[in-house]
Amino acid sequence: MKPGFPGTGEGERKTPSGKEPPVNHHQPPIADHGLIGDLQTAALVSTGGAIDWFCCPRFDSPSVFGALLDPRGGHCRIRPVREPYTSRQFYFPGTAVLITRFMTRLGTGEVIDFMRPVTGGRTDGGHRLIRLVRCVRGTVEFAMEVVPRFDYARSPHTTAVTEDGVLFHSEDSALTLHAVREPGDPPPVHAHVIEGGVYGSVILKTGQARGFALESDGGEPRAIRVAEIERTFDDTVRFWRDWLNQSTYRGRWREMVDRSAITLKLLTYAPTGAMVAAPTTSLPEQIGGERNWDYRYAWVRDASLSVSSLLALGFTDEAVAFARWLRERHLSGDGRLKIMYRVDGASDLLEESLAHWSGYRGSVPVRIGNSAADQLQLDVYGELLDTVYQADRRGAEIGHDGWKALTDLLDWLAANWDQPDDGIWETREGKADFTYGRLMSWVAFDRGVRLATAHGLPCALDSWRDERDRVYDQIWEHGWSSLKQAFVQRYGSVSLDASLLRMADVGFITPHDPSWLATLAGIENELVTDSLVYRYDPDASPDGLRGDEGTFSLCTFGYVTALARAGYPEKARLVFEKMLTYANHVGLYAEEIGPNGEQLGNFPQAFTHLGLIDAALTLDRAIG
Known part of the structure; x- marks a missing residue:
């Protein structure tokens, strides 16, 4: 699709629990993951760009993405459309911000994954998982898949698509996808819904950034500007570095x-x-x-x-x-x-x-x-x-x-x-x-x-x-x-x-x-x-x-x-x-x-x- 994932226009689809379209999603080695979190829950992100474990809103809540334990368990994946490509993963220095870089024949892109820390006594909504996609060299077409499966894939959900995102809603919980887009982006195309999951693609050139934010509050989708995500990134980096600066360790x-x-x-x-x-x-x-x-x-x-x-x-x-x-x-x-x-x-x-x-x-x-x-x-x-x-x-x-x-x-x-x-x-x-x-x-x-x-x-x-x-x-x-x-x-x-x-x-x-x-x-x-x-x-x-x-x-x-x-x-x-x-x-x-x-x-x-x-x-x- 063009910049502005996801959507094909407004609509709603319902999926039976546990059913899945044909996808090629294997279970990577346990160690092929990084961890992100907001001090209330956490997600595992594979070197292939997949979030295949995420429980929300707490660590001990039922999973939303559980493909690590079963291919039908749900996943959220971003990767280049065209192969071959190689990937590398690292943490932004001194933080819990995870960056997965993809090198393709035509360009290099990266997915920046992080969660805004939710500190103090707050237990309300606002658990936000951000996936910012950038092209840093050349041109890269990214495939994006958001396939939630609520309550360990036991609870069916509806999928309501709008121009600004998607609302996934099950009986007991919900997940909102807010599209990261810029003013003037054309309406999104080439995205489609299969069995309650949303699939699409985006073509980015050097310097362009798009992506989406997943939020657990169940609110209406809204378009988010890249500048807002970058401010949240800066705040998250500052939080982790301020915390780490308390360390007295200066050893080998x-x-x-x-x-x-x-x-x-x-x-x-x-x-x-x-x-x-x-x-x-x-x-x-x-x-x-x-x-x-x-x-x-x-x-x-x-x-x-x-x-x-x-x-x-x-x-x-x-x-x-x-x-x-x-x-x-x-x-x-x-x-x-x-x-x-x-x-x-x-x-x-x-x-x-x-x-x-x-x-x-x-x-x-x-x-x-x-x-x-x-x-x-x-x-x-x-x-x-x-x-x-x-x-x-x-x-x-x-x-x-x-x-x-x-x-x-x-x-x-x-x-x-x-x-x-x-x-x-x-x-x-x-x-x-x-x-x-x-x-x-x-x-x-x-x-x-x-x-x-x-x-x-x-x-x-x-x-x-x-x-x-x-x-x-x-x-x-x-x-x-x-x-x-x-x-x-x-x-x-x-x-x-x-x-x-x-x-x-x-x-x-x-x-x-x-x-x-x-x-x-x-x-x-x-x-x-x-x-x-x-x-x-x-x-x-x-x-x-x-x-x-x-x-x-x-x-x-x-x-x-x-x-x-x-x-x-x-x-x-x-x-x-x-x-x-x-x-x-x-x-x-x-x-x-x-x-x-x-x-x-x-x-x-x-x-x-x-x-x-x-x-x-x-x-x-x-x-x-």
């Missing part, structure tokens, strides 16, 4: 650390301060396997560790907001914390499968919700208290209500820590006496004692000290295996677990203690392969699931930290540098890495990026 790996920090910020739900573990669901830990989970929720553990990593870089606002969110969870709970919540604090995470979706490259089931929400995982109290302790050391003071909530949690833990739990890895094999859960219970009591002592705060201090010492003695008695000469995954076993790489990091044991060095050597011998680290050996430690998984990237970065603390900085640096080679083209990581180097699991993963930050900080100190 600043580019990767900055990118990881921005990624953690992108996983933050600004209205409440919650942080999701990943913006996706059901990306597999093994291609074709069943280890496919929904990570679009706020784990107390993952969020606490993410906030702690941001604190170490000098960011404090996230810690304050997260603490407020947790205090509200405590007030609305039964005295203990659940391990995860929705971003608004709700705990209804009923797990179900989308039987009508084929999954990423045939990996089923596709799950929404997460039944692990009802598990008992004792370690979350340690991660939380350690983060509060780190925040306190950096000047984020604890108010009366916050301290009351913490004392209630620690009093609950004092009465409940000595029991089997489900463990950090959320296995489906049943409860056990996991050493890591006991380790982090020790951390919780230790940090509580330190905070109370430093500030003279009221609490059951003698009880906390007694429980701390009981946990310590129990770990040495039952968590240490004289046969294995190492700390083991669970009491009475001889299985190793990479979660225990944190033992010296949290101060339970000195990093040069012979027992710790022996444990580190054991983990290296049994769980490390070419510097990459498995969480545990599922053959030695059954987890109730079929199939295998890749190496766990958080554990690899944890291995770097442990080596650096133990006095092996050069070895740690080599492992770290090798791990950096597994990042994708824009510095993002999924949860795991497969045998062929392919990224596996939900993407991008907060665990991995916080691990990178912690490893870089520790390694800088060890080397410098």
